[in-house]
Amino acid sequence: MPDLFDDIEATDKARIIELRRLLREYNQLYYVQNSPVVSDFEFDRLMRELSDLEKLYPDMADSNSPTQRVGSDLSKGFRQVKHKYPMLSLDNTYSSAEVSDFFSRVSSLLGGQPFEICCELKYDGLSISLVYQEGRLVQAVTRGDGVKGDDVTDNVRRISSIPQILKTGSGWPRVFEIRGEILMPWKSFDLLNRERESQEEPLFANPRNAASGTLKLQNPEIVAQRGLDSYLYYLLGEELPEAGHYENMLAARNWGFKVSEHMRKCSTINEVMDFINYWDTERKNLPVATDGIVLKVNSLSQQHILGYKSKSPRWAIAYKFQAEKALTKLESVSYQVGRTGAVTPVANLAPVILSGTTVRRATLHNQDFVENLDLHNGDMVWVEKGGEIIPKITAVDTASRNASTGSRIKFISKCPECGAELVRYAGESANYCPNSSSCPPQIKGRVEHFISRKAMAIDGIGPETVDLFFRKGIVKDFTDLYSLKASDITNFEGIGDKSADNMVSTIANSKSVPFERVLFALGIRFVGEVVAKNLAKAFKSLDALENASFEQLIAVDEIGEKIARSVIEYFADPINKDIVAKVKSIGLQTRLSDDSIGGESDLLSGKTIVISGVFSIHSREEYKEIIEQNGGKNSSSISSKTSFVLVGENMGPAKREKAERMGIRLMSEDDFLELLNNKGTEQ
Ligand code: IVH
Numbered sequence: 001m002p003d004l005f006d007d008i009e010a011t012d013k014a015r016i017i018e019l020r021r022l023l024r025e026y027n028q029l030y031y032v033q034n035s036p037v038v039s040d041f042e043f044d045r046l047m048r049e050l051s052d053l054e055k056l057y058p059d060m061a062d063s064n065s066p067t068q069r070v071g072s073d074l075s076k077g078f079r080q081v082k083h084k085y086p087m088l089s090l091d092n093t094y095s096s097a098e099v100s101d102f103f104s105r106v107s108s109l110l111g112g113q114p115f116e117i118c119c120e121l122k123y124d125g126l127s128i129s130l131v132y133q134e135g136r137l138v139q140a141v142t143r144g145d146g147v148k149g150d151d152v153t154d155n156v157r158r159i160s161s162i163p164q165i166l167k168t169g170s171g172w173p174r175v176f177e178i179r180g181e182i183l184m185p186w187k188s189f190d191l192l193n194r195e196r197e198s199q200e201e202p203l204f205a206n207p208r209n210a211a212s213g214t215l216k217l218q219n220p221e222i223v224a225q226r227g228l229d230s231y232l233y234y235l236l237g238e239e240l241p242e243a244g245h246y247e248n249m250l251a252a253r254n255w256g257f258k259v260s261e262h263m264r265k266c267s268t269i270n271e272v273m274d275f276i277n278y279w280d281t282e283r284k285n286l287p288v289a290t291d292g293i294v295l296k297v298n299s300l301s302q303q304h305i306l307g308y309k310s311k312s313p314r315w316a317i318a319y320k321f322q323a324e325k326a327l328t329k330l331e332s333v334s335y336q337v338g339r340t341g342a343v344t345p346v347a348n349l350a351p352v353i354l355s356g357t358t359v360r361r362a363t364l365h366n367q368d369f370v371e372n373l374d375l376h377n378g379d380m381v382w383v384e385k386g387g388e389i390i391p392k393i394t395a396v397d398t399a400s401r402n403a404s405t406g407s408r409i410k411f412i413s414k415c416p417e418c419g420a421e422l423v424r425y426a427g428e429s430a431n432y433c434p435n436s437s438s439c440p441p442q443i444k445g446r447v448e449h450f451i452s453r454k455a456m457a458i459d460g461i462g463p464e465t466v467d468l469f470f471r472k473g474i475v476k477d478f479t480d481l482y483s484l485k486a487s488d489i490t491n492f493e494g495i496g497d498k499s500a501d502n503m504v505s506t507i508a509n510s511k512s513v514p515f516e517r518v519l520f521a522l523g524i525r526f527v528g529e530v531v532a533k534n535l536a537k538a539f540k541s542l543d544a545l546e547n548a549s550f551e552q553l554i555a556v557d558e559i560g561e562k563i564a565r566s567v568i569e570y571f572a573d574p575i576n577k578d579i580v581a582k583v584k585s586i587g588l589q590t591r592l593s594d595d596s597i598g599g600e601s602d603l604l605s606g607k608t609i610v611i612s613g614v615f616s617i618h619s620r621e622e623y624k625e626i627i628e629q630n631g632g633k634n635s636s637s638i639s640s641k642t643s644f645v646l647v648g649e650n651m652g653p654a655k656r657e658k659a660e661r662m663g664i665r666l667m668s669e670d671d672f673l674e675l676l677n678n679k680g681t682e683q
Contacts (some may be wrong), residue, residue, distance in 0.1 A: 012053055016060050019050040027071035035202075039292065039323055039384060039394050042266075044092060062460035068310045070146040073126065078150035083313065084177060085236050087129060087143045089311050092318040095292065096273060102317045105544050106297055109314065109598045115302055118246045119250035119275040121283070122292035123231050125183035126212040128156065133175050135166040137615055139631070142215070146311065148530040154621060155215055156182075158224035163256040164614055165649075166536050172255045173239040180232030180257075183288045184211040188227030199448060199528045205392075207289045219558055220621040222530055232257045233416045244298045265298055274601045280321055298589050325384040326359075327397060328352040333364065339445025341433040341527050343422060345370055345383070345411065345526065346392055354385045362391045366429045367411040368455055377406025417441050423427065437575050441475065442471050445525050454529055455521035456510040460503050468493055478521075479582040481507050515542070515589045522583075527567045534558050535567070542590035546571045546580065587614075603676065604632025608641045612655050613648030617670050620648075630676060638664060646672050 030036045030064045049105045052540055054060060062068070070089045070280055074080065097224055106115060127150065129138040140156035141149035151215070154297075166172050173466060184192070193642050196203055204210035214226045231425065238342040242248045246265050253259040262279070266272045276293050283290045306315040314555040336344045345364040352359050364370050364385055375381075380397040385535045386541040413422055415433035417440055422431040423453050433439050447466045451458035458481070460479055469475035484507065486500040495503075513521075516536035525537065537555040538547040545567070553564035570576050584590055609632050611623050623646060632661065638645065638658050644665040651666075667675075 009057070012198065013057060013060060016050065016053050016057065019046055019053070020062075020065055021524075023050065023066035024045060024116055025682075027066060031071045031073040031212075032075055034204070034213045036205065036209070040320065041094070041323060042394070044094070044320070052214060062396055063310075070311050071142065072145035073212070073216075074144045074148070074150060075141050077218055078216070079484070079497060080144065081139065081141045081151045081543070082148045083141065083144075086181070087127065087312060088145050088148065088308065089146070090316055090318040091231055091309075091312045094319050096276070096319070097273065099276070099317070099319050100269055101297065106315070110294070111301070111304055114267070116244075116246075116265045116267055116298040117270055118244075118265050118296045118298045119291045120233060120296070121286075121295050122182055122294045122320070123233075123260075124206075124208045124291040127179060128152075128182050128214065128215075128230070129179050130156070130162065131177050132166065132172065134650070135168065135172055136164065139166045152214070152215055154220045155217065155223045157620065158220045159228045159230055161230045161258045164289065166255045168320055169242060170255045170472060171251070172549055173237050173241070176235065176237035176240070178232050178252060178257060179234040179236065181229055182211050182555060183229050183231065184206065185227065185229050185287045186289065187287065187556075190230075192226060195454070195529065198452060198454070199526075201526070207303055214602045221303040222558070224621075225530075231288075232259050233260065234323070240300070240393060243300055245296055245300065245303070246298050248300075263607045276319055290321075292318050294318050295470055298482065302664070313616070314463055323384050324354055325382050325463060326352045326383055327355050327380055328359075330379045330381050330393075332378065333375070334376070335412055337417050337433055337439060337441040339523060341415075341436055341439065342416070342430040343412070343433060344430075344435050347375075349381070349383065352383060354391060359383055359391045362393050364393065367431055367470065368557070369422070370411055375409040376401065377409065379405060382411050398655040415439060440470065447475060447478045447481070449523045451481075452521075455517055455623060457514050457517075458506050458510050460499065460506055464519040465495075477579060479579055479586060482511075482586045486619075497526055509597055511587050511589070513589060515592050518542075518583070518588050518590065519545070520569075522579075523651065524570045526563045528568065531558060533561055536592050540592045542580065542584065601629075601676075602631035604630040607643040608635050608644050609631045609633070610635055610638050610645045610655075610659075611648075612645055613651040615648035626676070638662065 023043070023046055025044075026036070026038055026206065030043070046337065047067065050065070054065065054067055070087070075111060093102075103117070106117075112657050124175070127143045129141045130137060131141075137153075139151065140153045140162075141151055143149055157164060184207040186207065190208055193203045193561075196342070204213060206661050210226075210227055214223055214228060217223055232252060233249065235245075236251055240248055241251045246263060249259045250262065255617070262269075264275055268273060272295060279290070279293060295317050302311070303315040306313070308314060330347055332348045333349055334346050334348060336346055338344065344364070347362045347364050349360055349362060364373075364375075375393075375396060380400040381393045382395045382397065383391050385391045386393045411431070414420065415422060415435065417435065418435050418438065420433050420435035420439065423434050424431045433442065436442050444463070444466050447470070449464055450456055451461050451466070461481075466475070469484075469489075470478075472492065473485065477479060483502060486497070486504045488501065489495050490497055491501040491609050516533045519536050520532035520540070534557050535545055535553075540549055548567070550564050550568060553559050553567055554561060571580070604627055611627075611634060613621065613622055614620075622659065627646075632643075635642065636656060642659075642662075642664050644667045645651075645659050646669070647656075647666045648669060656666070
């Protein structure tokens with residue numbers, strides 16, 4: 001029945017087109033926007049489906065298909081650099097039978113020669129290529145589209161485990177490339193997300209997205225604060241020291257690189273499976289996220305014989321661990337209102353054990369997420385806790401819907417706390433309760449934020465006390481804290497004399513908390529800790545910030561249109577005007593302290609300074625900041641306007657020659673710092 005076959009062929013071919021479209025979209029969300037919408041497992045399943053279909057229909061072959069190209073992380077704002085050797089991906093599998101197949105395939109392609117497999121952890125971060133010349137880091141580039149990547153050298157220089165200068169005498173080749181993974185350890189990830197939560201900024205789904213989002217920031221200072229780490233796992237170059245991958249990695253460790261302690265050379269498939277099984281459990285105790293095991297043929301000459309396919313080598317494969325998941329019942333959906341009024345839907349689940357902890361709730365993010373899942377009351381849902389901390393509902397088991405399944409979940413239209421009609425601003429995914437002045441969780445949330453550790457650090461008052469003060473009507477906004485007397489609160493639901501006295505004195509002590517933290521404590525939308533610091537540094541006082549124009553705001557580091565608009569709206573609101581006036585009259589710090597301002601001068605005013613080379617006392621970024629703080633201007637190229645060149649080690653010969661030809665002074669790092677310390681005895 002040819003008709004039937006024609007139908008199947010047409011359906012398969014349409015599916016190929018659909019899968020290519022889906023996988024391109026998922027690649028973009030994963031690599032560029034750092035917000036994946038499907039699990040790795042689902043992504044890999046779709047990729048496998050596409051690859052199988054493409055084998056069935058060779059006439060549909062396309063070198064642009066996602067099966068033939070690595071997902072691209074190229075993003076705006078970075079210089080693109082071509083890789084000397086293409087940066088490929090790895091074939092992957094979730095099945096131990098396919099690991100055995102890989103082993104047999106290698107054996108047969110090598111004509112039965114003995115071979116060793118180097119087993120190592122598959123770190124879940126983003127891949128990076130580092131180029132070293134004469135022992136110095138000269139370039140760091142992301143994988144990009146595999147052919148060219150983004151130049152993120154300035155950011156990578158701020159990762160302390162990546163050496164800028166290698167240990168002398170340890171035998172590194174004059175020029176080589178080393179590749180590896182940039183990671184955000186669980187600890188830094190938790191800290192960052194907790195901070196973002198307190199700011200009601202979207203959380204990073206997992207450490208990989210956080211690492212990748214951080215590395216693509218335009219501000220190396222923030223990169224330095226985020227605690228990124230690295231593991232290097234692949235050495236490339238023409239003059240490598242050893243004939244085996246494992247041995248080369250040991251050499252790289254000696255040169256100063258962070259190379260995993262957990263590599264093992266195996267000669268049999270049983271040893272490989274033991275390694276896999278051991279790490280499937282043990283990886284949960286590691287400080288960083290891993291998502292599988294990578295198996296590499298160890299001998300470089302055998303790697304050469306095995307060669308490459310379009311986007312992966314034949315000499316390696318990744319075995320990926322399944323994310324832990326469980327099926328459970330959706331009992332209800334509730335809604336939380338945060339301090340900015342953002343409403344977050346939360347799934348209440350029948351308790352289920354996942355990765356050793358009982359899961360009862362999972363975030364549903366926002367209205368679109370709920371609607372895309374097409375959730376119904378009483379649905380059986382898949383809950384996953386892969387690289388993520390917060391359990392996620394990844395799918396609904398629609399097959400188990402029956403007559404007792406409830407109705408479709410309809411997102412609420414009114415605030416569950418105060419009844420105000422919710423609003424959704426253009427371009428935003430959250431729904432907001434606009435009643436900021438009298439919606440209780442918003443009021444209490446703002447007070448909780450104000451007293452939090454990174455803001456005013458008023459210890460001894462927690463959310464329960466804030467709730468108590470609010471219910472008793474003595475704290476309606478955080479400025480009320482400063483008029484509390486011990487006698488007002490003693491005997492309130494168990495508050496004794498001593499704790500009442502302590503509370504009042506810690507509140508009073510907070511009057512010396514520096515201006516940048518007061519600014520953060522105000523809780524202006526999108527003004528997190530770093531932005532508050534930048535604003536305080538730029539405007540120096542609350543008065544100046546209040547009067548700043550949109551143009552003045554966006555001229556500040558890291559301040560974009562969204563933040564600028566939010567700052568302007570905050571100070572224009574009559575309720576906030578009242579709060580700001582009270583903040584001033586209470587005597588909180590509303591000016592940058594003299595100490596902070598004192599780090600600055602106009603010593604370099606009118607001077608244009610070029611920075612060249614590698615420095616040992618401060619980083620290049622820090623020198624740029626020091627120059628600006630002291631009134632100077634940093635420029636990237638030498639011209640007649642250059643006042644002097646701040647020279648580190650390894651200055652490019654062309655730059656040196658040009659400066660010398662033009663008679664421009666080359667100033668060493670030490671001389672420059674001395675000049676600043678002596679506040680300008682030399683001109
Ligand atoms: S080797 C040509 N080793 O996994 C092969 N990759 O899914 C070069 N990855 O793009 C890669 N840990 O970002 C290798 N121990 C490891 C790895 C590893 C993590 C990443 C890497 C790669 C991706 C492939």
